[in-house]
Amino acid sequence: MLIGLLTAVAASICYGTGSVLQAVGSRRSARREAAAAGQTTQHGGPSLSSTAKAAMTWEFIVGTILDFVGFGLGALAARLLPLFLSQTVISANLVITAVLSVRMLGIRLTRAEWTSIGVVCSALVLLASAAGPEGSGHTPIATHWWLLAVSLVLMVGGTVLVRVLGARAAILAGLLSGLGFGALGVGVRILNGIDPFDPAALLTDPALYAILVAGVGGMYLHTIALQIGSVNGATAALVVGETVLPGMIGVWWLGDASRPGFAWLAVLGFVLAVTGAVAVAWFGAPESHGAEPTSLPEPEPEPEPEPKPERGSLAEPERVP
Numbered sequence: 048m049l050i051g052l053l054t055a056v057a058a059s060i061c062y063g064t065g066s067v068l069q070a071v072g073s074r075r076s077a078r079r080e081a082a083a084a085g086q087t088t089q090h091g092g093p094s095l096s097s098t099a100k101a102a103m104t105w106e107f108i109v110g111t112i113l114d115f116v117g118f119g120l121g122a123l124a125a126r127l128l129p130l131f132l133s134q135t136v137i138s139a140n141l142v143i144t145a146v147l148s149v150r151m152l153g154i155r156l157t158r159a160e161w162t163s164i165g166v167v168c169s170a171l172v173l174l175a176s177a178a179g180p181e182g183s184g185h186t187p188i189a190t191h192w193w194l195l196a197v198s199l200v201l202m203v204g205g206t207v208l209v210r211v212l213g214a215r216a217a218i219l220a221g222l223l224s225g226l227g228f229g230a231l232g233v234g235v236r237i238l239n240g241i242d243p244f245d246p247a248a249l250l251t252d253p254a255l256y257a258i259l260v261a262g263v264g265g266m267y268l269h270t271i272a273l274q275i276g277s278v279n280g281a282t283a284a285l286v287v288g289e290t291v292l293p294g295m296i297g298v299w300w301l302g303d304a305s306r307p308g309f310a311w312l313a314v315l316g317f318v319l320a321v322t323g324a325v326a327v328a329w330f331g332a333p334e335s336h337g338a339e340p341t342s343l344p345e346p347e348p349e350p351e352p353e354p355k356p357e358r359g360s361l362a363e364p365e366r367v368p
Contacts, residue, residue: 051127052175054120055136061117063143065110066282067151069270072107111266118262122235129304130297131290131313132178134232135320138286139171141327145282159330166323173316177309186237186300188253194237195257198230202264209271220272221281225288227265232293234258236301283327291321 117137124133142164148154156164205223209216234257240249249255272281294317297303305313 048128048178051124051133052136055124055128055133056139058117058120058124059137059140060143061113061120061140062137063140064147065113065117066140066144066269067147068106068110068113070148071151072104072110107270114266118231121232125232125235126241129178129180130232130236130301131294131303131317132174134229134290134293135174135317136171138290138320138324139167141282141286141324142168145327157330160327163323163326163330166326167320170316170319170323173312174320177305177313177316179304179306179309190300191234191237191239191252191254191257194230194234195253195260198227198234198257198261198264201226201230202260202268205268206264209268214275217272217275217281218284220268220275221284222288224265224268224272225285225290226292227261227268227288228285229289229291229293230261231258231265232289233296233301234261236297283324286324287321290317290324 117140121133121137124137127133128136145156145160145164149156201223205220205226209220209223212219234254238249238254238258239252240246269281269285272284294303
């Protein structure tokens with residue numbers, strides 16, 4: 048249990064730091080491309096070209112490397128802890144994101160945001176105190192196919208929906224990316240061919256491809272959320288998506304449980320963690336309090352040249368030869 052908790056905390060630190068670095072890179076790219084044509088869709092969202100350019104900044108690259116490290120640590124934590132605990136501890140990257148955004152993005156957090164972050168931290172303590180042993184994770188192969196199908200629908204359909212909604216889809220993109228990362232966590236838990244290691248079973252398991260689809264799609268949608276919305280709001284929505292559904296699946300289908308007599312404490316901690324994350328999303332959505340601008344100011348229109356007076360008018364009398 049202790050090794051699993053330490054692994055989940057390390058994953059949380061990697062994810063939180065990576066999110067802020069990705070936000071810095073995304074916004075620097077957005078400001079650089081704001082005046083260029085073709086960098087937004089007709090609905091006001093970022094184009095595929097602008098998202099690709101955001102991914103080429105050094106901050107975004109370092110943040111992505113940290114995400115991959117966090118992914119490896121989070122996958123290990125998902126095998127060692129109940130999903131409702133591992134996913135919630137990993138979701139504490141919200142706290143890391145919020146604190147670092149004060150320093151790196153110039154965001155001034157309100158008292159309500161700090162209170163919400165405190166609620167999330169307290170909830171994590173309750174969950175860690177109430178968590179019991181993780182379930183086996185053995186499920187019928189049909190469940191693996193269902194996970195792949197749901198991951199495809201969420202990521203492909205979500206990408207289309209976000210592009211249609213444009214600039215209004217920041218929280219939705221964060222939520223969908225969280226659902227993708229949640230599906231990734233479930234896939235890691237039920238993946239065949241890990242223990243004992245069996246390459247044939249691993250490569251023929253649909254859960255492996257669900258992990259790839261959910262991971263890549265979640266990363267892309269998270270990038271869009273960081274480009275068009277509040278870094279804290281987008282991350283909080285991601286937290287809800289990657290925590291609630293996987294936690295419920297872990298309890299209902301994978302055999303995760305709390306310590307005997309501590310189920311009420313686990314439920315309380317889980318509800319408080321989700322409520323705190325939603326509160327941060329609500330209070331952090333408008334990022335006008337100290338955030339860097341995401342676009343360049345519009346240039347002042349040039350004064351129109353004064354029309355030349357026609358010949359024969361009062362302003363310019365016609366010359367007589």
